[in-house]
Amino acid sequence: MPRLVIISNRLPISIQKKPGGSIEYQRSAGGLATGLGSFYKNYESLWIGWPGIVREGLKLEETKLVKDSLKEEKCYPVFMGRRDIDWYYNGFCNRTIWPLFHYFPTYVKYDNEYWETYKKVNKIFFDTVADILQPDDLVWIHDYQLMLLPNLIREMYPEIVIGFFLHIPFPSYELFRLLPWRNEILMGFLGSNLIGFHTYDYARHFQSSVRQLLGLDSLLGQINVNGRIVKVDAFPMGIDYHFYSQASKNKEIINESDKLKEKFGNRKIVISVDRLDYTKGIIKRLKAIDLFLEKNPEYEKKFTLVLVVVPSRIGTKNYFLLKKQIDEMVGYINGKYGSIDWIPIWYLYRQLPLMNLTALYNIADVALVTPLRDGMNLVAKEYLATKAERKGVLILSEMAGAARELGEAIIVNPNDVEAIVEAIKKAFLLSAEEQVEMNRTMNHRLSRYTIEKWAKEFLDNLIKARDTQLEYSTKKLTKTIRNRIQNEYISAHQRLLLLDYDGTLVSFADAPRKAKPDEKLLHLLEKLTRDQRNQVVIISGRKKETLESWFDFSRLILVAEHGAWIKRIPDDWQTIEPLSNQWKEQIRPLMEHYVDWTPGSFLEEKDFSLVWHYRKADPNLADVRTKELENALLDLIANLNLGVLRGNKIVEVKNVSINKGRIASLLLNDYPSDFILAIGDDYTDEDIFTMLPETAHSIKVGIGSTYANYSIQTPGDVRQLLLEITEVTK
Numbered sequence: 004m005p006r007l008v009i010i011s012n013r014l015p016i017s018i019q020k021k022p023g024g025s026i027e028y029q030r031s032a033g034g035l036a037t038g039l040g041s042f043y044k045n046y047e048s049l050w051i052g053w054p055g056i057v058r059e060g061l062k063l064e065e066t067k068l069v070k071d072s073l074k075e076e077k078c079y080p081v082f083m084g085r086r087d088i089d090w091y092y093n094g095f096c097n098r099t100i101w102p103l104f105h106y107f108p109t110y111v112k113y114d115n116e117y118w119e120t121y122k123k124v125n126k127i128f129f130d131t132v133a134d135i136l137q138p139d140d141l142v143w144i145h146d147y148q149l150m151l152l153p154n155l156i157r158e159m160y161p162e163i164v165i166g167f168f169l170h171i172p173f174p175s176y177e178l179f180r181l182l183p184w185r186n187e188i189l190m191g192f193l194g195s196n197l198i199g200f201h202t203y204d205y206a207r208h209f210q211s212s213v214r215q216l217l218g219l220d221s222l223l224g225q226i227n228v229n230g231r232i233v234k235v236d237a238f239p240m241g242i243d244y245h246f247y248s249q250a251s252k253n254k255e256i257i258n259e260s261d262k263l264k265e266k267f268g269n270r271k272i273v274i275s276v277d278r279l280d281y282t283k284g285i286i287k288r289l290k291a292i293d294l295f296l297e298k299n300p301e302y303e304k305k306f307t308l309v310l311v312v313v314p315s316r317i318g319t320k321n322y323f324l325l326k327k328q329i330d331e332m333v334g335y336i337n338g339k340y341g342s343i344d345w346i347p348i349w350y351l352y353r354q355l356p357l358m359n360l361t362a363l364y365n366i367a368d369v370a371l372v373t374p375l376r377d378g379m380n381l382v383a384k385e386y387l388a389t390k391a392e393r394k395g396v397l398i399l400s401e402m403a404g405a406a407r408e409l410g411e412a413i414i415v416n417p418n419d420v421e422a423i424v425e426a427i428k429k430a431f432l433l434s435a436e437e438q439v440e441m442n443r444t445m446n447h448r449l450s451r452y453t454i455e456k457w458a459k460e461f462l463d464n465l466i467k468a469r470d471t472q473l474e475y476s477t478k479k480l481t482k483t484i485r486n487r488i489q490n491e492y493i494s495a496h497q498r499l500l501l502l503d504y505d506g507t508l509v510s511f512a513d514a515p516r517k518a519k520p521d522e523k524l525l526h527l528l529e530k531l532t533r534d535q536r537n538q539v540v541i542i543s544g545r546k547k548e549t550l551e552s553w554f555d556f557s558r559l560i561l562v563a564e565h566g567a568w569i570k571r572i573p574d575d576w577q578t579i580e581p582l583s584n585q586w587k588e589q590i591r592p593l594m595e596h597y598v599d600w601t602p603g604s605f606l607e608e609k610d611f612s613l614v615w616h617y618r619k620a621d622p623n624l625a626d627v628r629t630k631e632l633e634n635a636l637l638d639l640i641a642n643l644n645l646g647v648l649r650g651n652k653i654v655e656v657k658n659v660s661i662n663k664g665r666i667a668s669l670l671l672n673d674y675p676s677d678f679i680l681a682i683g684d685d686y687t688d689e690d691i692f693t694m695l696p697e698t699a700h701s702i703k704v705g706i707g708s709t710y711a712n713y714s715i716q717t718p719g720d721v722r723q724l725l726l727e728i729t730e731v732t733k
């Protein structure tokens with residue numbers, strides 16, 4: 004495994020200057036630091052990030068001291084001034100991106116100065132990284148504070164392997180599009196080889212924004228960015244399962260737990276543990292406690308809510324206001340229901356050390372985890388892990404990424420205060436057996452997908468993404484290969500050129516009729532066909548009438564409908580074998596139904612096939628409809644000797660025996676040649692590539708696995724190549 008360079012806004016260790024001037028090192032708060040912090044030490048790795056203190060807060064000699072001590076922990080600090088922290092961290096990160104990505108659009112501040120500082124700080128990170136980076140390193144960038152960094156690194160180091168993981172939700176396109184700097188941010192992400200999210204939904208939202216804003220499609224989770232492959236996938240973050248699941252056997256934790264139990268006596272213990280954050284739903288949770296006690300007075304004195312709020316981002320106004328609101332609510336509830344011998348809420352505003360927090364998980368009967376939005380939420384997982392084969396109920400918000408994996412918990416809508424009240428009651432009433440059973444299933448899952456597994460899976464996929472890229476790059480048509488093709492072309496006596504049309508000689512257009520050949524292309528083809536040693540064939544999926552109206556060269560062979568029809572001058576069109584199209588009557592009504600049902604789509608009728616085009620339809624709707632249509636078609640075509648072909652923004656039904664490979668082998672036979680060149684862009688062309696002899700040259704246009712020997716990026720590059728060939732033979 005190559006060296007791993009982790010980069011995140013916050014280092015796993017934060018520095019604080021105490022009032023007396025001493026420097027204190029502390030474990031950083033938040034899931035990113037706690038989660039990754041537990042595993043990175045075992046790797047050959049280093050971590051670059053902010054140590055949580057502004058540059059002005061340290062004297063020069065202290066800065067040096069801090070650098071040295073952090074280095075011992077394999078940490079490399081990025082120092083920023085007060086103003087930068089204010090506009091980048093408090094500003095763009097936590098007043099723009101954080102609320103927008105957590106579905107709080109009214110909290111969002113769009114400020115150009117924030118954006119400029121965000122760009123500047125990403126550049127500062129880049130400078131630190133550039134000093135440390137070695138060409139074989141694996142770079143792993145984390146989170147929304149550094150969304151521009153992947154592309155900054157990519158521009159300087161085109162070959163380096165970069166992974167990016169977003170720890171917060173990626174919002175739906177409708178929210179993301181509100182961001183004035185949306186395209187720059189997407190391009191920043193796309194500097195990576197692999198982009199990971201906690202859930203499949205976030206990955207889907209990201210791909211949808213890339214498609215709608217940058218016009219880049221993803222195919223099987225791969226996006227083609229100017230010939231570079233970017234993989235997108237979901238990797239739900241796990242926890243240090245071994246540690247939490249062994250908590251009830253750990254001496255230090257047992258001692259701590261005993262002390263706590265003594266304090267709370269027989270009362271049930273409900274816990275609530277979060278950073279101070281409006282996304283965590285703390286206010287709604289407190290409202291639910293109030294309502295629970297109001298509706299169920301018999302539970303007075305029967306439980307205590309331990310409310311842990313970890314100080315966070317108080318430099319941002321909404322956080323500061325939230326703190327005041329929580330203080331008031333706690334005071335109100337404790338005043339309303341408390342007595343000399345009981346207060347309902349035991350409120351701690353501080354970060355608990357790991358052992359104390361785990362002891363709290365260990366003894367808690369119920370955990371209330373009800374964020375309004377949360378990328379993952381590790382507290383929910385950590386709590387459950389202390390309950391392997393034990394009692395303990397998790398009440399979990401459906402808006403937390405963790406809910407995707409912890410479906411056996413009591414799942415609630417965090418905005419529905421009544422539902423939280425009901426959930427608390429249910430949790431108190433669940434039998435011990437039921438609790439153990441629920442926890443068993445979830446623990447099994449947590450024990451398999453741990454933090455180590457998560458990181459390993461991400462890094463394995465990162466290496467795979469690099470290999471896919473390498474494979475693609477090794478197939479790239481280099482200058483040397485071009486020269487070789489040229490030389491073979493020049494010395495050949497008889498040449499066969501098999502050329503696909505759409506996506507190969509011309510780019511795709513909104514409507515198929517718009518992709519007609521331009522003058523330059525016609526001129527090029529005319530030149531190629533004029534050479535008596537050349538036999539040029541256009542092998543297309545188009546209708547014969549269309550091809551005929553576009554190409555009128557005496558020596559050009561035309562193949563239409565993926566090989567159903569062929570026309571050689573002076574003959575007329577012929578089918579490759581007797582074909583029937585009686586089946587169309589049965590299939591057409593279904594396809595017409597999908598046209599009516601999907602605005603922007605239309606049906607094309609060819610002699611021996613029916614094609615549903617959806618290029619102009621809403622991409623998300625089309626995605627769903629395509630799958631539905633394919634399913635419906637598969638039922639209908641059984642026993643009809645038909646096949647369903649999914650091409651570039653089309654679904655086509657045609658005779659199963661027709662494919663481009665069949666016609667290619669016929670042509671290879673009829674036109675023996677000592678130079679064969681085949682070029683195509685989609686999987687219908689793969690049938691040609693597999694038919695070719697070893698000496699032939701086959702070229703795929705675009706990315707993706709291929710049987711072709713080489714790949715090239717765009718139709719423009721194809722034309723350039725053909726031009727080069729005709730030039731040398733002039």
Ligand SMILES: O=P(O)(O)OC[C@H]1O[C@H](O[C@H]2O[C@H](CO)[C@@H](O)[C@H](O)[C@H]2O)[C@H](O)[C@@H](O)[C@@H]1O
Nearest residue numbers: 013032033034035146170171377378379380381
């Ligand atoms: O660094 P801070 O501004 O103090 O904030 C702490 C971290 O909060 C966020 O954590 C997220 O990561 C967790 C692990 O993936 C996930 O469970 C949680 O849902 C997220 O909110 C933030 O994303 C980090 O960058 C911060 O460091």
Ligand SMILES: O=c1ccn([C@@H]2O[C@H](COP(=O)(O)OP(=O)(O)O)[C@@H](O)[C@H]2O)c(=O)[nH]1
Nearest residue numbers: 033034035037278313354355360380381382
């Ligand atoms: O007093 C505390 C409270 C929380 N945590 C840790 O902080 C992390 C919180 O991560 P989570 O994903 O739940 O939310 P985030 O704060 O990252 O949004 C968890 O690993 C907790 O163990 C902690 O160490 N001490």
